Amino acid sequence: MRPEVTRQDIFGLVRPVLDAHTLGISSVEQILRDCGLRAVVADAAICEAVGEPSKPESIARLERWIRERRITRLGFSYRLDPRQGAEAFGKLLYQLHSRKLLAEQEGPLAALYFAGLPEACRIVKREHGDLVEVFLGDETPGETLDKLGVAPSLRPREMTEEIAYDDARLAFARDLLRREKHHAVKRVNRAGYEGFGTRKDLLVARVRHGLKNDLPPLMRAHVGPYLPDRIKAVHLFLDWARQLAQAGFLDILSIGTSQLSQSNFGEDWGDKPNGGGVPLNSPEEFRAVWDAARPMLVRTYAGTKNVPQLARMYEETLNIAWHALSFWWFSQMDGRGPYSVRENLEQHTQTLRFVAESGKPFEPNIPHHFAFRGADDVTYVVSA
Numbered sequence: 001m002r003p004e005v006t007r008q009d010i011f012g013l014v015r016p017v018l019d020a021h022t023l024g025i026s027s028v029e030q031i032l033r034d035c036g037l038r039a040v041v042a043d044a045a046i047c048e049a050v051g052e053p054s055k056p057e058s059i060a061r062l063e064r065w066i067r068e069r070r071i072t073r074l075g076f077s078y079r080l081d082p083r084q085g086a087e088a089f090g091k092l093l094y095q096l097h098s099r100k101l102l103a104e105q106e107g108p109l110a111a112l113y114f115a116g117l118p119e120a121c122r123i124v125k126r127e128h129g130d131l132v133e134v135f136l137g138d139e140t141p142g143e144t145l146d147k148l149g150v151a152p153s154l155r156p157r158e159m160t161e162e163i164a165y166d167d168a169r170l171a172f173a174r175d176l177l178r179r180e181k182h183h184a185v186k187r188v189n190r191a192g193y194e195g196f197g198t199r200k201d202l203l204v205a206r207v208r209h210g211l212k213n214d215l216p217p218l219m220r221a222h223v224g225p226y227l228p229d230r231i232k233a234v235h236l237f238l239d240w241a242r243q244l245a246q247a248g249f250l251d252i253l254s255i256g257t258s259q260l261s262q263s264n265f266g267e268d269w270g271d272k273p274n275g276g277g278v279p280l281n282s283p284e285e286f287r288a289v290w291d292a293a294r295p296m297l298v299r300t301y302a303g304t305k306n307v308p309q310l311a312r313m314y315e316e317t318l319n320i321a322w323h324a325l326s327f328w329w330f331s332q333m334d335g336r337g338p339y340s341v342r343e344n345l346e347q348h349t350q351t352l353r354f355v356a357e358s359g360k361p362f363e364p365n366i367p368h369h370f371a372f373r374g375a376d377d378v379t380y381v382v383s384a
Contacts, residue, residue, distance in 0.1 A: 004151050005154065011148075012042065016050050016078060032150075078115070083120070085120040086123035115137065117137075140167070203322055226279075242292045253299075255278065257278055259276075265313075298320065301324070307347040308354055323355045323363065325352060
């Protein structure tokens with residue numbers, strides 16, 4: 001039984017440098033800070049060490065970071081391949097144990113946490129039991145704090161009220177599922193306007209048709225399986241796209257592409273590490289997605305390199321439903337792209353001109369990326 005969190009505790013939040021997913025870590029950091037607790041997010045050097053804990057210099061660097069920052073609770077996040085994630089955590093835990101860093105060895109770490117995909121969490125829980133608390137990613141703020149060991153007495157009143165609201169919503173949803181009300185949802189026939197399901201189909205046309213005929217809002221899902229074998233992942237995704245299209249409940253398929261699909265499209269990836277998502281790497285593969293997804297509309301992430309060229313390719317292969325750009329982000333500033341902020345702004349401005357010419361809607365993917373990275377409300381509003 002791990003002890004409850006106190007004001008003296010300091011949380012360390014780490015991830016391997018391979019995994020570019022940072023939203024979960026940022027969210028937990030913010031929740032802890034809202035409770036008046038301290039959290040330290042690992043920098044690039046520590047993330048690199050976490051990814052290779054078996055190297056003597058890596059675990060030495062990590063131990064030094066833990067001791068110098070006086071970290072008492074360590075959280076490890078890995079949102080890519082489940083088995084690789086469980087294996088990576090196991091290697092890290094072995095090294096922490098060998099360095100006598102756990103509280104049971106009179107070390108500084110009183111609690112360990114693992115955040116990953118559901119299968120990874122099941123493996124970690126099976127292999128390490130109560131030594132580690134696991135996070136699947138669908139926890140409410142209240143559930144997150146419960147798992148972290150933060151007592152209600154340490155939570156601000158506003159957060160307690162929000163948690164009660166979240167609990168009420170979840171109870172409502174669970175009641176609907178228990179009574180199988182979701183089985184009453186019917187497919188929506190959106191055919192009946194010019195271009196439906198063809199290369200001439202448009203998001204605006206589908207919305208207008210829905211408004212005119214009193215249809216429900218458009219439904220969208222974000223999908224992108226990650227597998228170590230690139231070809232298998234692409235084939236699996238095409239199968240999923242066909243199944244979603246045939247089921248008829250979705251209107252928009254949002255492709256969750258891999259990190260290299262965004263940063264090194266069309267190149268020979270070799271043994272470069274890849275982030276989670278479907279690893280599409282050719283115009284032909286994007287065309288195959290469009291074919292498999294009929295009659296859904298399709299969209300995907302912007303690139304982080306050669307942004308205007310990728311936007312044109314998306315138009316040609318996907319008839320992309322709309323474009324989304326983040327302007328400042330996915331650059332050198334957050335380590336997610338190769339360009340300086342100025343170069344990134346130039347690339348995105350050039351892309352925006354093309355989007356305007358295409359007549360497609362534009363989603364300013366800007367303020368929420370500032371918020372993801374800890375910006376205050378004023379910055380969120382100004383960046384919009």
